[in-house]
Every structure is written in structure tokens, then in C-alpha cells.
Amino acid sequence: MRVLRWTAAKARSPIHETFVEVIVLGLGALLTFKKLTSFSLTQYGTRVLAPLGVPRSVVETGVIVLAYVCLYAVLAKLLLVALEKLKIGPLPKGAFGRLAQCCITVRDDDEKELEVLTARGGNTLRLAERRKDLADVHIVDLIGRLAEHLCATIPKCEEDDLFISVYAAEPFTVAGQLPMTLRLSGHHPRRDGGEVVSHVIDVGAERFAGYECVKAINSGARKAVALSDCKKYFRSNTDRHRRIQHYLGMPLMGCDRIIGFLNIEFSNHLFFVSDNELREYMTKNILGYKYLLEHHLLRAEFNVKLLEAAANKTEG
Structure with missing residues (x-):
């Protein structure tokens, strides 16, 4: 349980929660846009960065890294929801x-x-x-x-x-x-x-x-x-x-x-x-x-x- 409380303390920090919310919202918007159009992040990145001399392999690597970041954000969001439902949180320092x-x-x-x-x-x-x-x-x-x-x-x-x-x-x-x-x-x-x-x-x-x-x-x-x-x-x-x-x-x-x-x-x-x-x-x-x-x-x-x-x- 101490591990869960430590995890809750880290997961519920303002910076981390804001990061997760932004990534999840951005991922939702991207998936919606991709569903409505034929948009490809790899192709768009290649088209923009190729004139700058950036090879396609670097763009593909960046897309893979972004995919892992999005996966982390989704899992972190699920964890935050679970912690909220289970009422697990850090015990804050006493204020007198x-x-x-x-x-x-x-x-x-x-x-x-x-x-x-x-x-x-x-x-x-x-x-x-x-x-x-x-x-x-x-x-x-x-x-x-x-x-x-x-x-x-x-x-x-x-x-x-x-x-x-x-x-x-x-x-x-x-x-x-x-x-x-x-x-x-x-x-x-x-x-x-x-x-x-x-x-x-x-x-x-x-x-x-x-x-x-x-x-x-x-x-x-x-x-x-x-x-x-x-x-x-x-x-x-x-x-x-x-x-x-x-x-x-x-x-x-x-x-x-x-x-x-x-x-x-x-x-x-x-x-x-x-x-x-x-x-x-x-x-x-x-x-x-x-x-x-x-x-x-x-x-x-x-x-x-x-x-x-x-x-x-x-x-x-």
C-alpha cells in the first residue's frame, strides 16, 4: 500500500496530471481527425522535415516515440481514474x-x-x-x-x-x-x-x-x-x-x-x-x-x- 500511496503522490502532482490531460486530449483530437481524413503523421512529418535534410527514418522513429508517450499517457490516465475510485492518495503533511x-x-x-x-x-x-x-x-x-x-x-x-x-x-x-x-x-x-x-x-x-x-x-x-x-x-x-x-x-x-x-x-x-x-x-x-x-x-x-x-x- 505504501507503494500505491507513493505512486499516487507522483501521479497526482499538478505537472504530471496536466501533462497526461494534454496528451490524452491531443491524442483524441488526432484520432478523430485521422478518422475523418486520410491524415498520416509520418507522411506529414516527412513532407515538412525533408526539405530540412531530416531523413524519413528519423521521422518514423519520432512517431514511434510519440506513440509510446501517448500509450503512457493513456495508462497514466487509467491509473489516475483507478486511484480516484479506490480513494487512494498521499497523506499530506499536517497543517496546523x-x-x-x-x-x-x-x-x-x-x-x-x-x-x-x-x-x-x-x-x-x-x-x-x-x-x-x-x-x-x-x-x-x-x-x-x-x-x-x-x-x-x-x-x-x-x-x-x-x-x-x-x-x-x-x-x-x-x-x-x-x-x-x-x-x-x-x-x-x-x-x-x-x-x-x-x-x-x-x-x-x-x-x-x-x-x-x-x-x-x-x-x-x-x-x-x-x-x-x-x-x-x-x-x-x-x-x-x-x-x-x-x-x-x-x-x-x-x-x-x-x-x-x-x-x-x-x-x-x-x-x-x-x-x-x-x-x-x-x-x-x-x-x-x-x-x-x-x-x-x-x-x-x-x-x-x-x-x-x-x-x-x-x-x-
Whole structure:
């Protein structure tokens, strides 16, 4: 498959595609003209080049070379059509414009919070409530940006081919403490929420034992789960689960403990051919979003504790 992706990268370069299109169109026009007339490329070339001292054998050789070029163009065109139908293409390099925009949004909100905090008469409790609400908004926004990024960097991938969910670990436990509960923080596409099977996942419950996120947490490995083949993927009786082709799960870490989990399901089409290819894509394109999600979850925990501290101070 790597050979096919390399071939697709070369075949779909703008210069090569333009060359193939021009040759194929020219060949079509030549064959049509030849069918309607008695035109002969060899005879025409000989008539034009003979006065210049070019022997007929050279003209015939040139025509043979041109014939091979036309044959190559036709085969290349067939290959391009096949690659298009099979949805095989190069995995482009990740573009982090969407991630940068998320970081800018967070920075702007931090600046506003700093202004509120430093202003005369700044209300600590109100600030804590605002920070808590903003953390949830940022997580939802980041999930949407991640979906846009996946569609932009995976050939032929569309929004309907993705389902992304982020769970936060509750309660905020000490390092390595189990069991824990995963509570849904956000998902994409959002629609009406009907696509979400489990809003709350009890890591210690038997009914969730087959979930990849639960298996990853209970294993203690703390590594990403990459499944290019989802034949054994845990499925509920939903249309979304019946269409899943690949799965990528990433534990979200903070303070040397799991603070959440990121799930990405790819449906409808085969975008990856091996677990290693899926992991390679993850490393180049998703890690930045994972780190920012971890920041938001830690921020959410901090906000809860800040809110509690502010409430206690007010009561005191």
C-alpha cells in the first residue's frame, strides 16, 4: 500500500496530471481527425522535415516515440481514474492553522480573564464560574477544529466519515487510582446527540469492559490504541458502529495520571491499511490537538478547584 500511496503522490502532482490531460486530449483530437481524413503523421512529418535534410527514418522513429508517450499517457490516465475510485492518495503533511486558531482563542480569553482579575473590585467567584464555562466551550471548539483538520489532511475524508468524542475522568483522582468514571465532554458531529451511545462510562463496570478506552485504561499502558482493522471492535446496535473501519484512541494525561480519553472513529471508507500507518498519521497530525485537549481538561479541573476555593472564601 505504501507503494500505491507513493505512486499516487507522483501521479497526482499538478505537472504530471496536466501533462497526461494534454496528451490524452491531443491524442483524441488526432484520432478523430485521422478518422475523418486520410491524415498520416509520418507522411506529414516527412513532407515538412525533408526539405530540412531530416531523413524519413528519423521521422518514423519520432512517431514511434510519440506513440509510446501517448500509450503512457493513456495508462497514466487509467491509473489516475483507478486511484480516484479506490480513494487512494498521499497523506499530506499536517497543517496546523486550525490548531493555532484554537491557541489564539485560549490566549484571548486568558487576557480577558487577567483584565477582570486585575480590575478594581474583580469578583473571584464570578471569574471562577466564567473560567469553568469557558473550558467546556474550548473543548467543544477544539473537537470541531480537529474534525476539520482530519477532513483536510486525509484524502476523500468527509465529516460524515468521522465521529470524535472526548471524555473527562471523574472524579479527579490521584495517580493510578481506579476505578474511575469517564464523562462525555464533547463530540463531533454534534447533531442531536443521538449518535452517542454512552454519555457516562464506568471503567470498572463489566458492561463497558469491551470498550477500547476502558481496555486501554485498565491495561495501564497509557499508549494510543490504533486499529486499522475494526472487525473485533466493540459495536453497539447503531448505524454508526456498523460502518466503522478504523479506530484511534488516545489517553489524555496530566499530573502523571489519566484525566480523559480521546476517541476517533473513521467510517465508510478504508483510509489506512495498517496500524503503523494510522499511528504515523496520528504522530504527525493529531498530537498537537491531544496536548491542547489535555491543557483544557487540566484547566477544567483547576477551575473546579478554584470555584470551590472561591466559594469557601465567600462563605468564610
